Amino acid sequence: MTRERALTYAMWVVIAIYIGIAIYVFWYFGFTKLPSPI
Amino acid sequence: MALFNVILFSAGATFAAAGVLFFISLYPTFATQGFHIYWWPLLVEAILFGYTLWFAWGKVSAAWHIFLGIGYALSIYFQTFAIDTFVSGMLTPGAATITWGEPGLLGMPWVDYLQWWFNPTLWPLQFHRVAAAISFFGFLIAFLAMLHFRDRTDPPSKKYWDWAGSFGILWGLAGLVIQPLLGIWYMYSIFAHQNQAFANIMTGPRAWEMLMMIGFLSLLVVTASVYFIERREHLLVKLGRHDIRNVFRAFAIVAGVAGFILVQPAWLGGIMQFDPGTWANPLGLMYYKHIAILVLIVIGTLIIGIDLLVLRRRRDEEWGNLSRASWAAALIAGVLGSWIVIVMGYVRESARSPWLFYKIVPVPGGQTYPTPVPPHQIFVVWMFALGLAFAVFWFTSRVTSYHPEQEEKV
Numbered sequence: 001m002t003r004e005r006a007l008t009y010a011m012w013v014v015i016a017i018y019i020g021i022a023i024y025v026f027w028y029f030g031f032t033k034l035p036s037p038i
Numbered sequence: 039m040a041l042f043n044v045i046l047f048s049a050g051a052t053f054a055a056a057g058v059l060f061f062i063s064l065y066p067t068f069a070t071q072g073f074h075i076y077w078w079p080l081l082v083e084a085i086l087f088g089y090t091l092w093f094a095w096g097k098v099s100a101a102w103h104i105f106l107g108i109g110y111a112l113s114i115y116f117q118t119f120a121i122d123t124f125v126s127g128m129l130t131p132g133a134a135t136i137t138w139g140e141p142g143l144l145g146m147p148w149v150d151y152l153q154w155w156f157n158p159t160l161w162p163l164q165f166h167r168v169a170a171a172i173s174f175f176g177f178l179i180a181f182l183a184m185l186h187f188r189d190r191t192d193p194p195s196k197k198y199w200d201w202a203g204s205f206g207i208l209w210g211l212a213g214l215v216i217q218p219l220l221g222i223w224y225m226y227s228i229f230a231h232q233n234q235a236f237a238n239i240m241t242g243p244r245a246w247e248m249l250m251m252i253g254f255l256s257l258l259v260v261t262a263s264v265y266f267i268e269r270r271e272h273l274l275v276k277l278g279r280h281d282i283r284n285v286f287r288a289f290a291i292v293a294g295v296a297g298f299i300l301v302q303p304a305w306l307g308g309i310m311q312f313d314p315g316t317w318a319n320p321l322g323l324m325y326y327k328h329i330a331i332l333v334l335i336v337i338g339t340l341i342i343g344i345d346l347l348v349l350r351r352r353r354d355e356e357w358g359n360l361s362r363a364s365w366a367a368a369l370i371a372g373v374l375g376s377w378i379v380i381v382m383g384y385v386r387e388s389a390r391s392p393w394l395f396y397k398i399v400p401v402p403g404g405q406t407y408p409t410p411v412p413p414h415q416i417f418v419v420w421m422f423a424l425g426l427a428f429a430v431f432w433f434t435s436r437v438t439s440y441h442p443e444q445e446e447k448v
Contacts, residue, residue: 008347015343022219022335029222030328034229036304 043110045434051087065402068394071136074145075154076124083120086113118171119164123155126163129390130231131398132156158231162224163386169220173213174379177258180206181372182435184365197357203368204269204353208342210375211262214255215338218331228389232396235389243309246413247385249301252331254378256297259334261371263290266341268364270349273356282344289337296330296337376427380420384410 062069073080095103132153138145183203190196229236238244267286274283299321308316345353388410392401401409410416 011347012343015339018215019336019339022215022332022339025219025222026328026332029226031325033226034222034324036324 042434045437046430049430049434065394067402068399071395071399072124072128074138075136075151076127078151079120079123079155083117086117086120114171115168118167122160122164122167123157125386126159127154127157128395129228129235129386130157130159131395134398136395136398159224159227162220162227166217166220166224169213169216170379170382171213173210173217174375176206176209176211176213177371177375178206178431179203180210180368181375182206182431184369184372185432185435187360187365193358196360200357200360203360203365204345204357207262207265207368207371208345210258210371211338211342214258214262215335215342218255218335232389235396238391239385239389241304241311244388244410245303247381247388249303251378251381251385252327253297253301254374254381256293256300256334258371258374258378259293259338260290260297261367261374262341263293263337265364265367265371266345268361268367270345270353270356271361272359273349273352277352279348282348285344286341289341293334293337296333299326299330300334302327373424373428376424377420380423384416384420 061072095106098106132155133150137150140146144151180203183199183206187196187199187203190199225236225240228239239248263286267283267290270286271283274280302319302322304319304322304324305311305316306319308314310316390396391409392404393399394401401407411419
């Protein structure tokens with residue numbers, strides 16, 4: 001595996017981690033902390 | 039770009055200084071209290087303005103350029119931080135009353151100052167504004183690049199400004215996908231520490247502001263999707279990557295649907311929830327909206343990933359062949375990116391109404407000058423502010439236009 005290919009994979013992993021963090025943050029604040037207006 | 043920044047900064051600083059004079063003359067009680075409490079952060083902010091002096095740029099070495107470049111970014115970060123101690127403290131003050139009485143340089147105990155400066159909404163506001171600034175400036179670069187693209191006729195310039203537009207949209211999108219995470223943290227801080235202000239902006243007569251803001255965010259993701267569908271169309275056909283073409287198209291449609299969910303009012307038929315005749319909007323559930331925002335984040339992040347990681351090398355063959363639709367999409371993104379920032383500020387300010395320091399210093403005049411101002415008035419203010427801002431951007435871009443076919447002359 002070339003260095004560039006490894007870096008590309010690493011970047012996709014970073015993107016996946018970011019999406020994971022986003023899901024967690026919205027679950028944590030949106031579904032357990034903040035009330036729904038109705 | 040450096041010169042553009044400096045000119046833009048000086049224009050912005052001029053209006054900011056004028057704004058401070060307005061504060062002093064229109065809201066004297068607030069100005070007296072605010073400038074006393076936040077004297078030290080404001081002093082730090084003022085000193086950091088000095089960093090942006092630029093006269094020696096051509097005479098210092100490349101190492102200095104890098105040092106100054108990083109320094110500018112840090113300087114702006116801490117300037118924002120200094121002013122954020124103030125603006126966040128207006129919504130979530132560090133104490134229930136303003137109490138003076140200590141002799142010497144400090145008018146109140148040091149720990150009290152720290153409560154005011156490092157109030158509960160400081161950090162979420164700070165990071166949210168940093169992400170917004172990254173996004174805003176990215177879309178702004180795209181906007182300016184599109185003006186130059188149209189302006190210039192020679193191929194090297196066309197290539198350069200096409201690339202700059204694409205670069206700007208990617209930056210804009212990167213900032214945009216971070217904002218909702220920081221935004222929900224910020225909203226939770228307001229909910230936890232200033233519940234009434236939270237209710238003010240989420241429900242009732244002010245709810246349209248949040249819906250408008252999230253509507254703009256959705257439109258930005260749709261616009262960016264359209265930009266990439268159009269901008270990469272030729273390249274993707276050439277590469278035979280119909281899968282990516284279809285993915286981009288699906289992104290635009292799904293982002294549109296998510297936006298439709300996000301702008302739904304929670305109830306219809308009345309202003310307040312329990313007004314007679316109101317009925318719950320089945321599409322307006324907050325839980326649907328959280329999922330819809332997540333969908334927008336995923337779409338934005340994947341667009342960045344595909345464009346940067348899959349198409350990175352191949353994009354370079356295409357610069358200069360900007361289609362009319364992608365040109366228009368980048369231009370619209372610039373306008374939306376600027377407008378959403380103004381709306382965000384307005385939401386924060388109107389959450390606090392009718393208070394300047396929440397539940398401590400009211401807006402003077404009481405019902406004679408009700409706040410926030412009605413929607414039609416704020417729309418006029420927005421149009422004026424946007425018009426003025428774009429006039430400044432346009433004029434500075436004329437002065438600092440980069441001509442690749444000849445050495446930059448300014």
